[in-house]
Amino acid sequence: MSILIQNGTLFLPEGPVKADLRVEGGRIAAIGPGLPVGDAQVLDASGKLVFPGFIDTHTHFEMNKGLPNETADDWFTGSRAALAGGTTTVLDFAEPERGASLASALETWHRRAGGAACCNYGFHMTIKDWDQRIRAELRDMTAAGVTSYKVYMAYDNLRLPDGVIYEVLQAVAEEGGVTGCHCENGDLVTQGIRTQKAAGNLSPAAHPLSRPAAVEAEAVTRYLTIAELAGAPVNIVHLSTARGLEAVRAARARGQKLYVETCPQYLLLDESCYRLPGFEGAKYVFSPPARSLADQAALWGAIRSGDIDTVGTDHCSFDFHGVKELGRADFSQIPNGLPGVEHRPALLYTFGVRAGRMTAEDLVRLLAEQPAKLFGMWPQKGCLAVGSDADLTIFDPDWRWTIRASEQVQNVDYTPYEGLELQGRTHTVLLGGEIAVREGKVLRERRGRYVRRGPAQFWR
Numbered sequence: 001m002s003i004l005i006q007n008g009t010l011f012l013p014e015g016p017v018k019a020d021l022r023v024e025g026g027r028i029a030a031i032g033p034g035l036p037v038g039d040a041q042v043l044d045a046s047g048k049l050v051f052p053g054f055i056d057t058h059t060h061f062e063m064n065k066g067l068p069n070e071t072a073d074d075w076f077t078g079s080r081a082a083l084a085g086g087t088t089t090v091l092d093f094a095e096p097e098r099g100a101s102l103a104s105a106l107e108t109w110h111r112r113a114g115g116a117a118c119c120n121y122g123f124h125m126t127i128k129d130w131d132q133r134i135r136a137e138l139r140d141m142t143a144a145g146v147t148s149y150k151v152y153m154a155y156d157n158l159r160l161p162d163g164v165i166y167e168v169l170q171a172v173a174e175e176g177g178v179t180g181c182h183c184e185n186g187d188l189v190t191q192g193i194r195t196q197k198a199a200g201n202l203s204p205a206a207h208p209l210s211r212p213a214a215v216e217a218e219a220v221t222r223y224l225t226i227a228e229l230a231g232a233p234v235n236i237v238h239l240s241t242a243r244g245l246e247a248v249r250a251a252r253a254r255g256q257k258l259y260v261e262t263c264p265q266y267l268l269l270d271e272s273c274y275r276l277p278g279f280e281g282a283k284y285v286f287s288p289p290a291r292s293l294a295d296q297a298a299l300w301g302a303i304r305s306g307d308i309d310t311v312g313t314d315h316c317s318f319d320f321h322g323v324k325e326l327g328r329a330d331f332s333q334i335p336n337g338l339p340g341v342e343h344r345p346a347l348l349y350t351f352g353v354r355a356g357r358m359t360a361e362d363l364v365r366l367l368a369e370q371p372a373k374l375f376g377m378w379p380q381k382g383c384l385a386v387g388s389d390a391d392l393t394i395f396d397p398d399w400r401w402t403i404r405a406s407e408q409v410q411n412v413d414y415t416p417y418e419g420l421e422l423q424g425r426t427h428t429v430l431l432g433g434e435i436a437v438r439e440g441k442v443l444r445e446r447r448g449r450y451v452r453r454g455p456a457q458f459w460r
């Protein structure tokens with residue numbers, strides 16, 4: 001069956017145009033003015049914006065499986081929420097058990113996502129251990145469609161020494177992939193937590209004090225130094241500070257090839273959330289933490305200047321009741337993370353595009369085109385062009401609504417954006433050429449497909 005989307009504003013790679021778009025056999029079959037209807041089902045997109053389906057470069061579904069701090073969203077609920085919000089592909093972080101192979105992690109993530117996912121999905125691979133055996137697995141990962149990795153400079157159970165990071169970066173670059181890094185100085189975070197606890201600061205308010213901006217800036221600088229010496233293009237995930245941006249700009253001025261992700265929480269939340277009464281601040285315990293208003297302004301400026309390449313959510317949802325509460329007596333025991341996969345497009349549309357901080361073309365660049373290129377999916381994904389996959393988000397720019405946890409699709413008992421009033425919302429989503437969401441309601445479930453990705457396509 002074919003579908004004809006009529007009279008929408010289509011966001012093509014060359015810019016927005018008013019035209020029709022025909023979908024056939026799961027692909028975009030034609031784009032142009034006044035396309036014939038024939039036997040197609042017609043979707044009237046007058047007054048709506050037709051975007052390539054958005055890509056979330058950073059999710060953690062079903063993380064810490066079986067543990068008291070297991071994430072609230074599993075593959076079904078997380079991907080369903082993504083789809084409802086207009087995200088048609090997520091890239092989630094597969095994480096091997098300590099000492100286990102990358103293949104075992106890939107198999108586990110496939111088992112969890114397969115048959116459950118409501119949107120398309122791919123996997124980044126976390127490197128926790130490094131030896132000749134893991135090195136040799138990178139080739140298998142490339143063949144399996146995994147071409148991006150993450151290393152950690154923080155978290156005692158995850159972080160790698162600098163020399164090992166150097167080897168990982170070189171090896172991944174040789175495979176044509178890209179390595180992202182969680183840039184916080186782990187030793188200084190451990191020390192910061194110790195200092196706060198020794199001073200009797202045990203509430204969520206101590207969380208940002210234990211990992212200040214300098215801790216990120218130092219790690220960004222060090223990571224980029226390692227990347228320079230390794231001769232590897234790299235990605236910095238969830239960048240949160242103006243000082244981190246300074247390091248990014250300095251490295252780019254030296255000619256380094258590097259990419260930067262930030263997240264809605266760093267653009268929209270600020271450190272005042274840690275001063276909320278009682279234990280409320282626990283809802284905002286994620287790392288790096290929410291920063292100052294000056295950092296926030298610097299990140300918006302970097303979006304405008306093109307210094308930020310992707311905006312992912314780092315969706316890592318923990319229920320407030322019973323799970324965030326594990327850290328009631330000690331902030332360092334609060335599971336780190338927050339939900340966001342459902343609301344990212346609408347938040348960025350309202351507080352970015354409508355607020356005049358970015359254009360709708362920027363939104364497409366940050367949420368679709370550049371994620372697809374960096375993570376080896378372009379032009380099948382992230383692109384409205386004949387032959388591309390028919391993953392489309394039809395967005396109503398005039399829909400006024402309020403974010404409420406009680407009405408959200410994601411399976412978590414709060415949202416950090418509670419009560420925010422938005423103008424603009426995903427109305428209809430096509431996934432693989434089928435109508436999967438209509439008027440914001442998910443109609444088709446468990447139709448997500450694994451995206452076998454190719455090498456990174458660098459554009460700068």
Ligand code: URP
Binds near residue numbers: 182288316
């Ligand atoms: O607080 C966070 N970000 N939790 C998820 C893990 C990570 O560092 O991305």
Ligand code: ZN
Binds near residue numbers: 181182237238287
């Ligand atoms: Zn991280």
Ligand code: ZN
Binds near residue numbers: 058059060314316
């Ligand atoms: Zn993350």
